[in-house]
Amino acid sequence: MPPPHLAFPEQREIPPGRERIAAAFAQARAAQRPAFIPYFPLGYPTLADSLAVIKALAQVGADLIELGIPFSDPLADGPTIQQATQVALAQGMNVPKALEMAWALRRQGVTQPCLFMGYLNPLLAYGLETFVRDASRVGVDGLIVPDLPFEEATYLRHMCREQGLALIPLIPPNLPLERITQIAQEAEGFLYLVSVTGVTGVRDSFPEETETFIRCVRQITHLPLAIGFGIASPQQVRALYPLADGVIVGSALIRVVAQASEPAEAAAVFLRALGQPFAVSP
Template sequence: MHINANQTGLEQITAAFERARGRGGAALMPYYTLGYPDRATSLDIIRAIAPDSDLLELGVPFSDPLADGPTIQHSTQVSLERGATLAGCLEMVRALRRDGVTTPILLFGYYNSFLAYGLAALARDARAAGAQGFIVPDLPPEEAGELQAAAEAEGLAFIHFLAPTSSPRRIAAVTAEARGFIYLVSVAGVTGARQSLHSDLAGFIGRARERTATPLAVGFGISTPEQAATIGRLADGVIVGSALINAVDAAEDDKPAAAARFVGLLREALGRS
């Protein structure tokens, strides 16, 4: 999927969901940790999965990733041990753009590292690098005003979360503020591949849909093409992270090819047309 350089980052995200809707399916958004298992391999993996991705969620490693389960925690720890920094992650985004990757990119990271960098500087540098927005799982809506304003000043998206436990008041507040898409957490817990989906997932998606026309993308716990297809019939976007990293870890040699095969299976499940 391609970005239009004449659009803002937020507009490019919106356009990606519109393209997916136009072909009659949900948008596919793989997550991958920048710098894992090393800088060069991570860039090769992201380049390999980009053609089958509508959007990319790229993880900025952080020492205390409280929303992440063992798989992503391990990947971020390895990346940090090999020297990953927020500035280095922005440079990796620049490298992907120089290499011709045109898929919209959202940076998934934790607020401490973003705050230490400087929010206005981060938004400016992320836009210059070629990112389209931010996903920050430890920043609730009540405290997100400064980063959201900094992002919007650069035309970038700040993505809000809802969980199955979200109250009607929280759903109303988030849907009123959300732009680009809303990240629906499929389970009350951390990231990680799971054998089954939440029993009330359809009801949860429906409660959010009653409040907004903003695209809804579901993540946390989606591990198979079959689960992705189920989510794709209910929501506007499907986010898969831990299962992709597991596929990379299981590959003994060509990790980018293994990643591309796995994402290709997800793409087939959601439809290529």
């Protein structure tokens, strides 16, 4: 349960999240470019810096934003994100603070759809039903829970639908087509396609099978497809669009911020460069 000083709104103050996600992809599609979806861990390198970075990303062209909830055992994440989340945990980051920071971003003018990316154990400790309700109240539009299997997600998916949120599934490239079809039929918002089998992290190139994977999923769903894990350069973005409707970038962004004296400015420069082939503007 949130501490007493977190007086969240009694009800959601912006339209339901699923519609906002769909609108963001539609707007990017109309501009003939991919939707840009940066991931950034709340609390890294400090709580204040993470808020400044996310606001800067919102100002320079992010279409949706993944807000990372740090966890001590992030199984889907590579060393860059693992290290960043450990730093954030040392800053005292937890689920109540993540909710508070999401609400602060809304009050400070961030209007893009925001998604919480977090692992199951901290959400269970907070209380799933309470977490989904509070996430909706502070203006979050969807959830990504990478360690929650599809067969065990029915309860959380039902709660998200009641609150207008989208529960976004991760689809790895080695998943059988029949299972992808089952997941896609229940999914809302978009499908998060994992570019390679393994954990997050910057890669120089993608295997040839990545294009086949995207085309295969495209044939079985009308939902937008966003691809992540390893995207780091404008050349990679150009290669993936229009196969995919959106690109997700995390590790490369965190590396840039880690090396910068001005994290927010560095994040803005990075996202502008990533979208340069498509003339992305705020």
